[in-house]
Amino acid sequence: MDSVGILERLIAFPTVSRDSNLNLIGYATELLAAHGIACQVIGSPDSHKANLFATIGPTDTPGVMLSGHTDVVPIDGQDWTLPPFEMSARDDRLYGRGAADMKGFLACALAACLKASKMALQTPLHLALSYDEEVGCIGVRSLIDMLRAAPQRPLLCIVGEPTSMQVATGHKGKLSARATCKGREGHSALAPLALNAIHLGCDFVSALRREQDRLARDGARDGDYDIPYTTVHVGMMNAGVALNIVPNLCQLDFEIRNVAADSPDEILDGLRAEAARIAAAASAIAPEAAIEIDITNIYPGLDTPANSQAVAFVKSLTGANDTIKVAFGTEGGLFSRDLGTPTVVCGPGSMAQGHRPDEFVSVEQMRRCDDMLDSLLRRLADHRFHAA
Secondary structure, three states: OOHHHHHHHHHOOOOEOOOOOHHHHHHHHHHHHOOOOOEEEEEOOOOOOEEEEEEEOOOOOOOEEEEEEOOEOOOOOOOOOOOOOOOEEEOOEEEOOOHHHHHHHHHHHHHHHHHHOOOOOOOOEEEEEEOOOOOOOOOHHHHHHHHHHOOOOOOEEEEOOOEOOOEEEEEOEEEEEEEEEEOEOEEHHHHHHOEOHHHHHHHHHHHHHHHHHHHHHHOOOOOOOOOOOOEEEEEEEEEOOOOOEEOOEEEEEEEEEEOOOOOHHHHHHHHHHHHHHHHHHHOOOOOOOEEEEEEEEEEOOEEOOOOOHHHHHHHHHHOOOOEEEEOOOOOHHHHHHHHOOOEEEOOOOEOOOOOOOOOEEEHHHHHHHHHHHHHHHHHHHHOOOOOO
16 A cells, blocks of 8 residues: 555544544554564553554664654644545645644655565664654653663654655754742722732743743854744633632743753743742732742753764755754654654655644655655665664
């Protein structure tokens, strides 16, 4: 089966992160097994989802790993003109949720595995499929734990997020946190005698904006990014019960997306100090005033040296002369940090189509990805590969 045919099957599985991916994992397992490829399935703690890992070729030596996530973002509130979980082909475009992000690459990777099963590889090909990437690179961590304990770790990882088949060497890290602002409730007619938790939250948002201004003005720079500095962003605020009640609780969800030269922990320490200062000032009205900050998720950035052997190898597969860095996060930083595996990001389609209605990947991008993986298979069959 070719990659487009596999993509049609993959899109038909509605693997939104809040739902199970087991039907897709079952399909992939059966498809690979039919070609003599054994799979290791690593279930989630609630048995509702799973990762998949497979090796084609020698099992006593490390190989090149193709990595991708099986989950997709929701379609809720989006105005689709085509069925989101049914592939539609229109004018060289293949439409459906996840077509670009990132079932297009998964389809190419699975097709490559089927081809590899008929070859005598000198260096093995690994396939890693994960769950819950879209909610913070959560599911892949158990797969990484398995690889960390294995006798061999992959020599190189290609994460197939959509880069329009450009070779990406980096992305920013991300730290997500929740600030819980505690005030004192009261009747709104006597509001000055209470402590409005929303006001505390707004004061903390002002502190976040000051930190963003500082980072934009004085922070570390990486010109390979569209936004070349670390960013701070508030995404959600939850507070209040009724208009005539001064709220005693306000929750803010915010994030830090850091360039490699900035430490998100140090930035967060500074924000904690600002939160303590705001709460101390408010304690004159209500001694119970507080702003508590808890990290809800964190994953590292990726910063593979552009002059490394791993990058040169992947460039040789695509014919690329240059490299890029991407604005969005991937699981690549975890593979690099936790396994010491050189990692690049390269896959079909563009993130400009990801997370949008009528998401698509072009047939031409799928062909280019197939060509890259065909070149990889020839290299793995010809000689052993070593990454540095």
